[in-house]
Structure formats: C-alpha cells, structure tokens
Amino acid sequence: MAPLLQVTDLRVHFHTDDGIVKAVDGISYSVDAGQTLGIVGESGSGKSVSSMTVMGLTRAKNAQISGSIVFDGKELLTATEDELRRVRGGPVSMIFQDPLSSLHPMYKIGKQLVEAVRTHQDVSKARALDRAVEMLGLVGLPEPRRRVDSYPHEFSGGMRQRVMIAMALCNDPKLLIADEPTTALDVTVQAQILDLLERLKRELDTAIVLITHDLGVVAEVTDDIAVMYAGRIVEKAPKGAIFAAPEHPYTWGLLRSIPRLDSPRDEELVPIPGRPPSLINPPSGCSFHPRCPYVREAHTRVDPALEPVPGAREHAVACLLTGETRQALWAELASGADPEAAKAAATPAAAAGPGRLEEEGS
C-alpha cells in the first residue's frame, strides 16, 4: 500500500539578493495513516520550509521548487492553487508555531471556526457552530459554548494554541502538520497538547508530521524521526533506534549537548562546536564537516548520500565513516567519553594524529 504522504527529493531554493538560499536540498520521507514522523533539527535547518511546501505555502516568484509530494495518490507539487485550497485545512491541515499569526484578531473564534468548517463541508452555520463547540471541547477548552464568543486576545497562549488545533482538526484531516506546536508554551500546557496529539493518532488514525527542536518531545510522541541539518535529512530511523543506536555525529552531538532529567546531575554537557552553516554557501563535502569532531580529509570533498545502515532495515544515515567506526564511536560516547576520548578509543591508530582521523578506505 502506498503511504499517505510520500515526499521525494524535495528541493526548495529561494533566490535572494545575497544569493540562492538552499533551504531544502533534496529530502525524501513518507508517512502512513496513524503514524507520527518527528522532524528535528536546529533553527534554519529547513524544517518549516519543507512542511509549508507540502501545503503549497512557499510558492513565490523567487522560490524554485522541485521533486515530488504525493498525498493520497495526488501530486501536490504541481497542483493548481484551487486544488490546493481544497486540500489545505481539509484533508491536510497545519498548526503553526505562533497561533496569533493564524487567528484573525478582529473576529470571534467561533466565527473563524465556522468559516473553516464551511470552507470544506456543505453544512449550515448552526451545524458548523456545533462542530466548532465540539472541537473546542475536544481540545480541552473549558466552557466551549461560551468561549466561541471570545476574541483571540482574550485567551492565554496555551488556549490560543488549542483553538488553533481545534481549527486544524475540525474537518477531520488525514494528515496534520504541526510546526513546533508547543515551543512557545509552558511544560504543563505542552503536556496537554502532546496528550491531545497522541489521542488523535490513536482514535482517529490521523497521520502527523511533528516538527520540533526538542528531543524530549519526539521521544514521547513520534514513531519515526528524521534529523535535518542544513536543508538535508542526515539521519532517519524508528524512534527507538535514534535514541539507542544513533549513527550520525550530528545526532550524537544533539543527544550529548542537552541536559536531561534521567542522567547524572554533574554529567558534562558536550557542546557541538561552531555554529549552524550558511545555506547560501554551504560547506563543501559533508555539510556538517566544519563542526564534526570525526571529520577526515575526504569528508571535505565528498557529499555523503542518505544510505541504509548495514543490518538495520529502516535506519538510514548520511555519513562517510564506516558503520563499524560509527558503532565503535557511539559505544564510547554512550558510556560517557568525550569526542576526543571516543576517537582515541574507537580508532587507536588515529589517536597519535593531530585531531583528525586517519583516512578510511580512500
């Protein structure tokens, strides 16, 4: 059976005065009904652009978009604006990071929800309002019957986010794209929203693409995880594998640089050195190479493709180190070694070298 959403070799390049911004540069993924895919990565890695493109929201004069986005058997990349309007807010809907940007400040939220329902369903205003109240109740807004007469500014951030989610759900979407839906919220409100997302998936079989920079959030609610770096997916695997046996040095970096409640309190954080790359002049070879502790000479020239990890069917990684070396390195890192120590232990021959590993294979 074909997946509900199949994105293949998607590229989104923006022509700007400074040059071509390669915001998304060849990514592929798929999501099935009832499945949640988490997309993680730091800001500017292309998470939002890639998902907005699914909804046709990045189309612009200066945008050059290629590849393929097949949703429910239909190609969306070449769909007309009219066709997209029927999809948006209907079978595919999106929750944005900033709820204020997608709620109209001058209209009562009830009116906005009714409009959203009637765009996609041929029902009376009264029926649409019932649906709105039902959805507001579903997302846990207290006294929904009364609150439909409120304006967005009368709500707290968490309540607005719930209104947004109600709006995204009012037409029973098959696919929900949630772009950092909890980033602006307190943990207690975040917990409410995550609960809601889990219920959707369980009870309505909704497919979800969840974009976040929070590894904790993806650990709790996703099935598969794609790690993005500089417009590419550098690692993709079922959630368990990403946390238990990560393969990409950037993923290792993310995992070791955050403090976590379940690790010893005095454990040293290992920052990822340097800073995120420019998308106009991305580094040659592997785009992570300037920040990678395990870089070898060839990695500054050769661009790694996302390839299956030997022996792990659903796990893919874009890294030029051999599987053996990566596993040896992660074994060291997981037991608390810092990158230098891990390098020395995992590849003894390289320990004598001046901070760079020996060439491998080439």
Place this chain on the structure above:
Amino acid sequence: MAAGNPLVEVRDLVKHFPIKKGLILSRQVGAVRAVDGISFDIVEGETLGLVGESGCGKSTTARLLTRLLDPTSGTISFEGRDIAFMSHEELKPLRRDMQMIFQDPYSSLNPRKTVGSIIAEPFVIHAVAPDPKERKRRVQELMEQVGLNPEHFNRLPHEFSGGQRQRIGVARAIALKPKLIVADEPVSALDVSIQAQILNLLRTLQRDLGLTIVFIAHDLSVVRHMCDRIAVMYLGRIAELASADELYGHPRHPYTGALLSAVPVPDPRLAKMKVRQVLGGDVPSPTNPPQACRFHTRCPKAVAGTCDVDDPELAAKAGGNLAACHFPLSDTEIAARVPTAAP
C-alpha cells in the same frame, strides 16, 4: 535557611503592579500581584534556580533583586544591608556588585556600539581602569575568558551569532567581578546546539571566579544541571524550595510533581513507562489569585475545607524539601508520576 553564608536574604518581598483606569483622573482599580510575599536566601558561591510557568514572577523577582524595580514591600538584605528601598544614589556603589544577564542577546546589546565599548561600559560607569590602554587590555582579557576572539574588539553586535552575543553579555556582566549575577533565561533564545556552550561557560566562570548566581529558566532539565538549590514559583509565591537532589529526587509539592511529570524525557523507554500527569486548565490570573493555597484550583490532591481555606506555610517536609503544601506527595505518588525521580 540554607547551609553557608547568605549573601542575600529576601524576606516577605512583594511587588504589585497597579492597574489603572481612566485617562485624566486615573485611579487604581486593581493590581497584578506579580510577586506576593516570598522569602529565601542566596548563599555565597551557590547557583540558585528560579523556575515556574510563564508569568509566575521570576523576572520580576530578578529585577527586584538587582533593584531595577522598586518593591512594594519587604526586605532585601545584601551583605547585611537592606537595599529594598535604597535611593538610586545610595545604590550606585552597590550596583557593580550585582549584574544581570538577559534572555535576548539581540535586543540587550546596543547595535551601534562596538563589542569592545559594550564590554567596557561597566568600567566607564564605575570609573574603573580609566587609562584607555589598560581598559582595552582588560576588555580583551574578558573576551578571551568568555571564548570570544579578542581581535574582534571593534566589531558590531550584528556581526556575531546568537551564542556569541550571549558571550558578550556574559563578559559585560563579569567585568567588575560582581558578587551576584542574576541570569534571566540566558539560554532560552539560543539554538539547542549552542545552549550547551553557554551553560558550560557559566559553570566554568562560577567555579573559577567563585560567583554567586541566580539562574532563571523554564527548562527544568537545564535548571537541574546548573543549580545547587531551586525555588519553584507559582503565581507570585514560592511553592517549593530544595536542593537539586531533593527537588528532582523527591518533589514534595504537587505542583513540582506535575511540572516534572510534564517534562518530556529524551528516552523512549522512560517515556513509555511514565503516566503523564496533565494539569487541567490554565494558571489563574495574578490579578485575582485563588484564596489560601494558590494551587488548589488545579491541584490533584486538593482537599476542600483545607486547601481552599488555610494558606500553607513554606515548611520542611520529608527528605528536607521546604514546600508550601498541606498534603505533600508521598514516595509512592512520586514514583508513579515522575519516572526520573528516585525517592
């Protein structure tokens, strides 16, 4: 209240922001009770964390401590002297001993000033190292210390990344070797991959310079990593105050329990084990906070007739935590709610 010498002793500190109505004859119709009676010590050499949901009064507390705000009532004794109502004139010599680091490294730096002159500001204000050569040397030393390239002395803030700008803020804060640094969400605006750089820097500086730090964050994992003791705030009050090991090992206040249970754990196995305890509703308005225990309207353990009638004192509970609660969490309750805890 805690082991060691207190550098700062805060007692019954209150800050109410008046709400006014009417343009010409404006009269007060109410108040935002941003900080509503808090007491705690800041021990010399420690990092004290302040956590809690948005709007609970963390930043207001920070600005009261450094006297960027005037309190409504209460005392703040800094090395034994009450600074709560000191005039700006009296405060001036004390200002060099307390510095703030802000959340937003973009807006807290003057975009038209070079990094060198931004870091040199405290020297200028307090007339320290007046000789330009000496001043430049000290500034470059500071740049080196916080991991900036001293040759970038003449660059403007926009030429630096977010993490580097936060380093500039840190350099300015430590310039005069202050006794107290209040850092209000210093890493919240930074990318995950950069946060650890700044957290490590703050820890190293604290160790090397013997700083006393008040560290504010809403990320409970970051606070645990950085702080020796932590105060959990709710609606302008301290709900719980304990050492990091006590607080995370056996949270006693039901609110702390709920906060910890809500933190997503980046480990799918632990995440699966836990029963996420979702607090209903939203934080009530600080204009009109609930009577008695402020948490009783959302508390899973609240008992009518007690929690909505008697205001619980911040008092010692099992294991040493101070908590303001009539019915603190038992070890069994903690184990069920917070898989990362170890009572």
